[in-house]
Amino acid sequence: MKNTRTVKNKEKPAEKTNLHPRNLHRFQYDFKALIKACAELRPFVQMNQYGNESVDFGDPKAVKMINRAILSHFYKIKYWDIPAGYLCPPIPGRADYIHYIADLLSLKGKIPAGSDVRGIDIGVGANCVYPIIGHQSYGWSFVGTDVDAKALETASLIVQTNPELKDFIECRLQKSSSDIFKGIIGxxxxxxxxxxNPPFHASLAEANQGTQRKWKNLGRDKSKQGNTLNFGGQQAELWYPGGEQAFILKMIDQSKDFATQCRWFTSLVSKKTTLPSLYQNLKKVGALDVKTVEMSQGQKVSRMLAWTFLDETWQKKPD
Structure with missing residues (x-):
């Protein structure tokens, strides 16, 4: 049985109240509007058993095409494409992370906007989704980093092909797999x-097991699907020795060397059991303020961990 996302026949689609209040994706997909923005989506839209328009979210091509349509309709991106096998992330959850960062940066309820606000996306990937949403939503500038040269080449093409992005997003190759900020921040x-969004799994075998579970949840024959993910993903995007805990611990250790050059360091944390070791390490390196914000999309619960080495006065001081 194919996995589909449905839109019930109501005058007003049900609102996804678990998403951030400013998230543009709180309502079910309007396929007519998406097809108008991206005609290439049309062949992937079909009527499901309830008589509603939907797409097969177990089909990688359909997933990529609906992402292209969403980015065109909501964020005015006219060119977006990624190579086969690269991570094609669900847009609503990505948007949530951006909006919670906006809350983190806000002063007296006012969210800072414009290109003077600068962020770094560690592991920008080929899709460049976080910088796209961040710039198109708030006008922020971004540096996207990655260890994968091919991914950065694709992300750069997306940026350069869209006039709205090219002056505000820069892609930088991280030449050292041991470093996160060094070699990136001048x-x-x-x-x-x-x-x-750190690699979740601790090994390739664990990543493959996760892939098989996802196919099972999608109601597919695992033996026929192999280890191909509907949302894709390269090694560096899916796994890291020690998993997300080891990656974020390294990020925390290295962030202290750039303590005065960044107001807030943040990371997504998928596993709640990872948090105690992260808190302990943040105390060890001398973080002055630590915040944890829960985020959810459907049944998936994640959280944004944020830390700073600057006191409140410096956090609010303009550059």
Whole structure:
């Protein structure tokens, strides 16, 4: 049985109240509007058993096409494409992370907007989704980093092909797999935030097991699907020795070397059991303020961990 996302026949679609209040994706997909924005989506839209329009979210091509349509309709992106096998992330959850960072940066309820607000997306990938949403929603500037040269080449093409993006998003190759900020942040550069969706799994075998579970949840024959994900993903996007805990611990350790050059460091944390070790390490490196914000999309619960080495006065001081 194919997995589909449905729109019930109501005058007003049901609202996804678990998403951030400013998230543009709180309502079910309007396929007519999406097809108008991206005609290439049309062949993937079909009527499901309830008589509603939907797409097969177990089909990687359909997933990529609906992302292209969403980015065109909601964010005015006219060119967006990624190579086969690269991560094609669900847009609503990505947007949530951006909006919670906006809340983190807000002063007296006012969210800072414009290109003077600078962020770093660690592991920007080929899709460049976080910088796209961040710039198109708030006008922020971004540096997207990655260890994968092909991914950065694709992300750069997306940026350069869309006039709205090309002056505000820069892609930088991280040449050292041991470093996160070193080699990326210049000696005199200042940033308002960093963000990261770290590799979740601890090994390739664990990633493959996760893939098989997802196919089972989608109601597919696992033996026929193999280890191909509907949302894709390369090694660096899916797994890291020690999993997300090891990756974020390294990020925390290295962030202290750039303590005065960034107001807030942030990362997504998928596993709640990861948090105690992260809190312990943040105390060890001398973080002055730590915040944890729960985020959810459907049945999936994640959280944004944020920390700073600057006291409240410096956090609010303009550059």
């Amino acid at each position: 000696d005199t550069e200042k940033f308002d935030f960093t963000m990261c």
